[in-house]
Amino acid sequence: MRLVLAGLGVVGRSLVELIAARREELVRYYGLALRIVAVGDRSGVVAGRHGLNPENVLDAKRRGRLKELGEAETRFSDMLEALDNVDADIFIDATPTNIKDGEPSYSMIRKATLRGMNIVTVNKGPLALAFPAIAELAERRGVMLRFSGTVGGGMPVLEFAKECARADEITQIEGILNGTTNYILTQMEDTGLSFAEALKQAQDKGYAERDPSLDVKGLDTACKLVILANAVLKLKTTLADVNITGIEEVTQEEVREAKREGKVIKLIGRASDELTVKPERIPANDTLNVKEAMNAVRFTTRYSGRHTITGRGAGGYETATAILRDVIAVKQRVISEV
Numbered sequence: 001m002r003l004v005l006a007g008l009g010v011v012g013r014s015l016v017e018l019i020a021a022r023r024e025e026l027v028r029y030y031g032l033a034l035r036i037v038a039v040g041d042r043s044g045v046v047a048g049r050h051g052l053n054p055e056n057v058l059d060a061k062r063r064g065r066l067k068e069l070g071e072a073e074t075r076f077s078d079m080l081e082a083l084d085n086v087d088a089d090i091f092i093d094a095t096p097t098n099i100k101d102g103e104p105s106y107s108m109i110r111k112a113t114l115r116g117m118n119i120v121t122v123n124k125g126p127l128a129l130a131f132p133a134i135a136e137l138a139e140r141r142g143v144m145l146r147f148s149g150t151v152g153g154g155m156p157v158l159e160f161a162k163e164c165a166r167a168d169e170i171t172q173i174e175g176i177l178n179g180t181t182n183y184i185l186t187q188m189e190d191t192g193l194s195f196a197e198a199l200k201q202a203q204d205k206g207y208a209e210r211d212p213s214l215d216v217k218g219l220d221t222a223c224k225l226v227i228l229a230n231a232v233l234k235l236k237t238t239l240a241d242v243n244i245t246g247i248e249e250v251t252q253e254e255v256r257e258a259k260r261e262g263k264v265i266k267l268i269g270r271a272s273d274e275l276t277v278k279p280e281r282i283p284a285n286d287t288l289n290v291k292e293a294m295n296a297v298r299f300t301t302r303y304s305g306r307h308t309i310t311g312r313g314a315g316g317y318e319t320a321t322a323i324l325r326d327v328i329a330v331k332q333r334v335i336s337e338v
């Protein structure tokens with residue numbers, strides 16, 4: 001399958017590494033031979049019809065010279081121009097989240113969809129701002145829209161939800177959806193680290209957004225909640241509908257006080273009829289009490305009770321794995337339609 005990849009940050013680079021490292025297994029287990037026919041970052045896009053060598057792409061990126069990649073047949077100044085000219089099966093969006101207008105991701109996804117490419121995105125911006133419109137366009141053009149890595153990093157939250165709802169109905173979603181803030185709160189609780197020091201560590205570990213205020217202000221959690229609400233609860237909702245409080249005001253004293261009560265402070269997102277994000281004190285033995293950058297999501301169902309999934313919610317390889325999972329799903333649908 002021919003891939004166009006936008007974004008070579010922590011997630012994009014991890015994906016290129018995984019494509020190289022898992023090349024043989026992907027062919028053996030899924031009949032999936034992946035060719036990166038175009039890849040771009042903010043400096044521009046390089047393309048090659050027969051597929052660019054992943055190791056060479058990583059090397060050029062490391063040297064800050066992606067545009068000078070020797071084997072490239074064509075070069076474009078930006079991804080929109082590349083999408084007009086390159087033929088591919090899947091457009092992968094691993095660009096950073098922008099929640100003001102979702103750009104440039106929104107325009108890239110739109111263009112790729114109109115050109116008949118299936119979409120695999122880990123960019124939360126466009127989906128949080130315009131999920132119903134993007135899903136409708138994909139459906140009209142008959143392309144797949146997959147976004148597993150937008151929620152829960154490497155853990156298959158959306159797939160788990162689909163299974164929970166297969167013979168039942170999910171009525172409420174609640175959980176810890178942001179690795180960075182969970183890491184900060186855990187460090188404040190366990191090691192007494194200050195907010196600023198813990199945030200710096202989360203950034204160094206590659207958990208935080210390029211703009212970390214998205215994490216600490218609760219906006220990243222809100223984006224994920226909107227995506228879950230649309231995909232799982234079938235609500236046509238956007239970021240503007242979420243009531244959001246971040247963790248900036250949480251003090252070391254409050255963390256200690258909660259501990260004395262046998263509780264922990266967590267940034268919880270909750271979606272049922274309403275969508276809210278706010279720091280809450282939950283019992284230390286609650287299934288949502290996960291540590292470090294872990295995420296935990298609990299689905300309440302009408303008939304079968306509550307189901308919780310926990311796992312690593314952020315990180316390059318974790319999120320890149322979710323992208324590969326989506327790419328495999330696209331391949332399997334293409335096969336089933338032949």
Ligand code: HSE
Pocket residue numbers: 150152153177178179180181207208209215220313314315
């Ligand atoms: N900044 C996000 C987090 C990355 O910390 O959870 C994963 O979406």
